Amino acid sequence: MVLNAYIAYARIRHVGGQLIFLILFVKILTNEADISADEFLVTIYFTGFFMPATMQRPTGQSRKESASTSVLGGKHMKVAIIGAGTMGSGIAQAFAMCDEVETVYLCDIKEEFAQGGFSKIKKQLDKRVAKGKLDQASEDKVLSKVKTGLNTIATDPDLVVEAALENMKIKQDCFRDLQDNIVKNPDCIFASNTSSLSITEIGTGLSKPIIGMHFFNPAPVMKLVEVIKGANTPDDMVEKVKNIAVALGKSPVQVNEAAGFVVNRILVPMINEAICVYAAGTSDIAGIDTAMKLGCNHPMGPLELGDYIGLDIILAIMDVIFDETHDNKYAASPLLRKMVRAKHLGVKTGIGFYDYSNGGKVPVDQK
Ligand code: 3HC
Numbered sequence: 001m002v003l004n005a006y007i008a009y010a011r012i013r014h015v016g017g018q019l020i021f022l023i024l025f026v027k028i029l030t031n032e033a034d035i036s037a038d039e040f041l042v043t044i045y046f047t048g049f050f051m052p053a054t055m056q057r058p059t060g061q062s063r064k065e066s067a068s069t070s071v072l073g074g075k076h077m078k079v080a081i082i083g084a085g086t087m088g089s090g091i092a093q094a095f096a097m098c099d100e101v102e103t104v105y106l107c108d109i110k111e112e113f114a115q116g117g118f119s120k121i122k123k124q125l126d127k128r129v130a131k132g133k134l135d136q137a138s139e140d141k142v143l144s145k146v147k148t149g150l151n152t153i154a155t156d157p158d159l160v161v162e163a164a165l166e167n168m169k170i171k172q173d174c175f176r177d178l179q180d181n182i183v184k185n186p187d188c189i190f191a192s193n194t195s196s197l198s199i200t201e202i203g204t205g206l207s208k209p210i211i212g213m214h215f216f217n218p219a220p221v222m223k224l225v226e227v228i229k230g231a232n233t234p235d236d237m238v239e240k241v242k243n244i245a246v247a248l249g250k251s252p253v254q255v256n257e258a259a260g261f262v263v264n265r266i267l268v269p270m271i272n273e274a275i276c277v278y279a280a281g282t283s284d285i286a287g288i289d290t291a292m293k294l295g296c297n298h299p300m301g302p303l304e305l306g307d308y309i310g311l312d313i314i315l316a317i318m319d320v321i322f323d324e325t326h327d328n329k330y331a332a333s334p335l336l337r338k339m340v341r342a343k344h345l346g347v348k349t350g351i352g353f354y355d356y357s358n359g360g361k362v363p364v365d366q367k
Helices: 002-010 014-027 037-050 064-074 086-096 110-128 136-145 168-182 235-247 265-277 287-294 302-309 309-323 334-341
Strands: 077-082 101-107 148-149 159-162 187-191 211-214 223-229 251-256
Touching: 037 086, 077 086, 077 168, 086 101, 086 136, 086 265, 101 110, 101 136, 110 136, 110 148, 136 148, 136 334, 159 168, 168 187, 187 235, 187 334, 211 235, 223 235, 265 287, 265 309, 287 302, 302 309, 309 334
Parallel strands: 077 101, 077 159, 101 148, 159 187, 187 211, 223 251
Antiparallel strands: 211 223
């Protein structure tokens, strides 16, 4: 009978059910309940077959893991990040650090680019281990979830977050290829991390709607995710993506489609204005950044932030907002355009408003 009891107990995957079983079983053994032990065991054994799957804990999962699956619809997620640059690798890190995520495919057009993204994640995590903010086993666990390669490895994700170049055709072609040739899961959500382009237009020609899931740099740290509803994005997809953002420890803000959405529509023209102020000779680089840090309590000055985001991205966003509005207040500064042509893009090329060579950070007008 003890063996039967054990078999019946093992069939119950729901924690509450296990507790009720133990209480009743003790009552039967001490003759406090009205049914025989064998009748009770047979009942429990067969109800196990009919218990809804959502009440059962998948075999091999701990109680903690099981509890955490509910946010993402009852299973651990597989996520594909397309583009392993600064944003792509940061987003991949944010997902890999989430307990509810099982696999992160970090993809790019060349294996070495994807591998480069992995190295960036490892470098960030190594720093946290060195600071004593993360233990080595946790770093290893996060890194073990990240699989690098070409887009073709992303055959079974539940979510794709595209963070490729800020170019409409590249994004459209990328989603078309994923839909037609690569992703086999029909329920996979297609999301774009575009910083300003139209979500509706990116989804042109796809058989399913897409959504904007816009992270902020550095993606593992910044709390905001803008969840952008395109013209065809259904409400339930918006809710799912907001829940995913919450599971990552982020605070989602739902926004409607508009050039630059909320943050970039306000932030990027401010950075452009700072470049105009510099070009007009009102102050030097350090002066402008210090004024905005101390005068507005911004963590970084606007020129420093432009370098950090990438001046090519700043220019692309200004051009998108200008093209959409035809309002001259969104005209990009000629100095910004000149710097982008010269590949003085900021941190990523080692020079922008600051010179980052030899690990330093010197305003270029002080050299
Ligand atoms: N990846 C992961 N973690 C990072 C990181 C990165 N690239 N950079 C910094 N961190 C972590 C650090 O490890 C540190 O973590 P800890 O507190 O647990 O030790 C924490 O962030 C703070 O970093 P630091 O102490 O090195 O430096 P600061 O305190 O100066 O903070 C900063 C750095 C978070 C970048 C801060 O300066 C900041 O918030 N700057 C403004 C950033 C911003 O405005 N981003 C939005 C840009 S707009 C955008 O991305 C939209 C796009 O579409 C253009």
